[in-house]
Amino acid sequence: xxxxxxxxxxGGARWSSLLRATAxxxxxxxxxxxxxxxxxYRLPGGxxxxxxxxxxxxxxxxxxxxxxxxxxxxxxxxxxxGHAAFYxxxxxxxAILTTKLGLPPLLAMLAGIMLTALIALILGAPTLRLHxxxxxxxxxxxxxxxxxxxxxxxxxxxxxxxVRNIPHLGIGSWQFDTKPEFYAVxxxxxxxxxxxxxxxxxxxxxxxxxxxxxxxxAAAICGVDVARSKLQVFVISAVLASxxxxxxAHFMRFVxxxxxxxxFSVDLLxxxxxxxxxxxxxxxxxxxLFNILSETLGKIGEQVPWVADLDIVLFGVVLVAVxxxxxxxxxxxxxxxxxxARGPAIQPEAQAEA
Amino acid sequence: MSLTDQIVQYLxxxxxxxxxxxLVGLGLAIIFNATGVINFAQGEFVMLGGMCAVAFTxxxxxxxxxxxxxxxxxxxxxxxxxxxxxRALPRASIITLIxxxxxxxxxxxxxxxxxxxxxxxxxxxxxxxxxxxxxxxxIDPQRVWVMGVALVSVIGVQLFFKxxxxxxxxQACAINRSAAQLVGININRMVxxxxxxxxxxxxIGGIVLTPVTMMRYSQGATFTLTGFLxxxxxxxxxxxxxxxxxxxxxxxxxxxxxxxxxxxRGLIHSGYSKAIALAVAxxxxxxxxxxxxxxxxxxxx
Numbered sequence: 001x002x003x004x005x006x007x008x009x010x011g012g013a014r015w016s017s018l019l020r021a022t023a024x025x026x027x028x029x030x031x032x033x034x035x036x037x038x039x040x041y042r043l044p045g046g047x048x049x050x051x052x053x054x055x056x057x058x059x060x061x062x063x064x065x066x067x068x069x070x071x072x073x074x075x076x077x078x079x080x081x082g083h084a085a086f087y088x089x090x091x092x093x094x095a096i097l098t099t100k101l102g103l104p105p106l107l108a109m110l111a112g113i114m115l116t117a118l119i120a121l122i123l124g125a126p127t128l129r130l131h132x133x134x135x136x137x138x139x140x141x142x143x144x145x146x147x148x149x150x151x152x153x154x155x156x157x158x159x160x161x162x163v164r165n166i167p168h169l170g171i172g173s174w175q176f177d178t179k180p181e182f183y184a185v186x187x188x189x190x191x192x193x194x195x196x197x198x199x200x201x202x203x204x205x206x207x208x209x210x211x212x213x214x215x216x217x218a219a220a221i222c223g224v225d226v227a228r229s230k231l232q233v234f235v236i237s238a239v240l241a242s243x244x245x246x247x248x249a250h251f252m253r254f255v256x257x258x259x260x261x262x263x264f265s266v267d268l269l270x271x272x273x274x275x276x277x278x279x280x281x282x283x284x285x286x287x288x289l290f291n292i293l294s295e296t297l298g299k300i301g302e303q304v305p306w307v308a309d310l311d312i313v314l315f316g317v318v319l320v321a322v323x324x325x326x327x328x329x330x331x332x333x334x335x336x337x338x339x340x341a342r343g344p345a346i347q348p349e350a351q352a353e354a
Numbered sequence: 355m356s357l358t359d360q361i362v363q364y365l366x367x368x369x370x371x372x373x374x375x376x377l378v379g380l381g382l383a384i385i386f387n388a389t390g391v392i393n394f395a396q397g398e399f400v401m402l403g404g405m406c407a408v409a410f411t412x413x414x415x416x417x418x419x420x421x422x423x424x425x426x427x428x429x430x431x432x433x434x435x436x437x438x439x440x441r442a443l444p445r446a447s448i449i450t451l452i453x454x455x456x457x458x459x460x461x462x463x464x465x466x467x468x469x470x471x472x473x474x475x476x477x478x479x480x481x482x483x484x485x486x487x488x489x490x491x492x493i494d495p496q497r498v499w500v501m502g503v504a505l506v507s508v509i510g511v512q513l514f515f516k517x518x519x520x521x522x523x524x525q526a527c528a529i530n531r532s533a534a535q536l537v538g539i540n541i542n543r544m545v546x547x548x549x550x551x552x553x554x555x556x557x558i559g560g561i562v563l564t565p566v567t568m569m570r571y572s573q574g575a576t577f578t579l580t581g582f583l584x585x586x587x588x589x590x591x592x593x594x595x596x597x598x599x600x601x602x603x604x605x606x607x608x609x610x611x612x613x614x615x616x617x618x619r620g621l622i623h624s625g626y627s628k629a630i631a632l633a634v635a636x637x638x639x640x641x642x643x644x645x646x647x648x649x650x651x652x653x654x655x
Contacts, residue, residue, distance in 0.1 A: 079449055130643050136392075136452075137586050141636045144579060148629040262575055266456060273453050309468050316460025323454050324442050 074278025082143030088260030090245025162256030276329020372604020378581025379596030381552030397578030403560030432553025589648025
């Protein structure tokens with residue numbers, strides 16, 4: 001039994017209710033810290049409120065995507081190498097529709113969701129019926145094409161220069177134009193995402209997905225529509241990436257092609273794998289660790305220049321080390337008990353083929 | 355210049371860059387057939403080949419010595435990647451292994467940046483810059499080197515698989531692992547060999563291409579991605595398919611770059627050439643998931 005399921009299953013959880021309550025309180029405290037911190041107060045290392053809020057916002061935005069990607073990898077056993085493209089589609093939809101057509105932010109976000117879902121359906125429907133990692137190839141190709149379009153469709157996307165002056169996120173006259181407000185919005189969206197993911201995993205289709213995770217063949221024999229379940233998760237994960245992209249656009253108020261390339265797709269993969277695919281909290285932990293680590297390296301790099309060049313190597317080493325020593329990701333640490341069977345992190349269909 | 359001359363020029367450009375995609379794709383296919391893993395560090399081997407060759411010639415070595423030494427170094431790196439990222443994970447799933455190779459690619463890319471810095475480097479052309487003429491079309495002689503060396507390498511690999519005992523053992527391993535093990539083939543050694551051979555092929559591609567396009571530490575991913583699509587379009591199970599796929603992608607890209615502006619009256623400009631080649635590749639995959647030369651795969655259960 002995986003660590004993730006032990007946490008997720010109400011019946012299987014062996015955490016005492018006290019421990020559980022403490023964990024929730026701790027989490028609430030961590031999330032609330034950047035909001036409650038005084039304006040002039042400095043944490044060790046000169047970290048102030050503003051900086052903490054920014055890291056929190058980016059962690060939240062990344063976590064929203066990572067949770068979806070975690071569902072796709074952990075439950076459907078499929079890899080997407082192009083989630084940065086869905087993130088970018090959301091961001092550019094919001095950017096273009098609000099600045100060029102003057103659409104309200106929420107409507108633009110909805111348009112982005114629909115566009116992304118449509119593209120995910122077109123890509124996923126034929127590929128997820130096949131064995132092997134076709135989805136990885138198609139999402140990879142999509143990512144490269146979308147990146148080229150962002151750079152080249154200058155009339156629409158502004159090319160290299162991007163889209164500027166994106167309005168604040170707001171509902172009617174209620175504008176989320178300060179950092180604490182936006183942080184709250186991101187955390188709320190992440191909360192809703194986690195709740196949805198939790199319900200999905202524990203619903204009928206969630207059980208189907210878990211059956212898929214164990215053995216695709218057995219699931220199919222039990223009457224699970226394998227292809228449909230996988231497609232459902234894929235579309236959900238793409239939509240989550242699009243929502244995160246819209247949030248990014250309204251936070252930065254500027255988008256350019258850079259952040260939506262293959263590098264970010266791989267970053268997302270790192271967050272999910274390091275945190276632990278196949279659990280809901282794992283990708284969140286992965287996103288937090290990724291952001292904290294890259295910020296810390298950046299800070300050190302300001303003083304010691306060669307450290308800044310070390311980041312790529314370090315991420316590579318961390319990635320390999322985690323898959324070698326903690327194949328189920330960081331969540332294993334939280335749920336580690338003696339005598340628990342350990343196995344490979346993700347069990348894709350490829351094992352059945354071997 | 356007449357239209358035919360233009361086409362000749364674009365074809366040479368396309369075939370030469372496509373030949374390198376093909377070498378990467380061939381390497382990917384060899385590793386895929388031995389392990390079922392898609393090696394995301396493959397493009398890094400191309401980059402390392404080019405960078406090493408520049409570094410060694412910079413030390414005053416003659417080109418041929420520098421090239422051979424670079425191939426040896428990159429082959430060793432390939433063996434090391436197999437040892438650290440693949441063999442260390444004996445019971446891991448395919449996805450986990452793929453992610454391990456992504457980690458390896460990060461280490462190589464970051465290492466190259468630390469060692470050689472972020473600037474692009476260039477190698478002198480092997481035989482000068484005086485263009486060869488076919489009709490009115492002028493052709494960079496280095497591109498002829500790229501095509502020639504790639505052709506020789508591909509033929510070499512085919513002969514190796516067909517006529518040597520080790521090559522046959524690797525093929526047997528790709529067709530049926532357990533059966534190969536039963537007849538006494540050392541699977542681990544074959545997997546090692548597949549990584550070494552793939553790394554060497556990629557390094558060759560990198561060395562001959564560097565005088566044409568220059569080389570930068572961050573360029574590996576592009577080769578992996580395009581080589582991967584080339585291999586898939588050609589049929590991953592089939593080495594020659596990868597080469598055909600690579601050349602097809604290269605030619606499509608070059609022709610689209612040359613003619614799409616005129617053909618669509620400026621509606622789609624040449625910046626989209628790579629996107630067009632990729633879209634065609636995905637369309638082919640969509641229609642023929644097994645690739646152009648691949649065998650048909652069974653549908654889902």
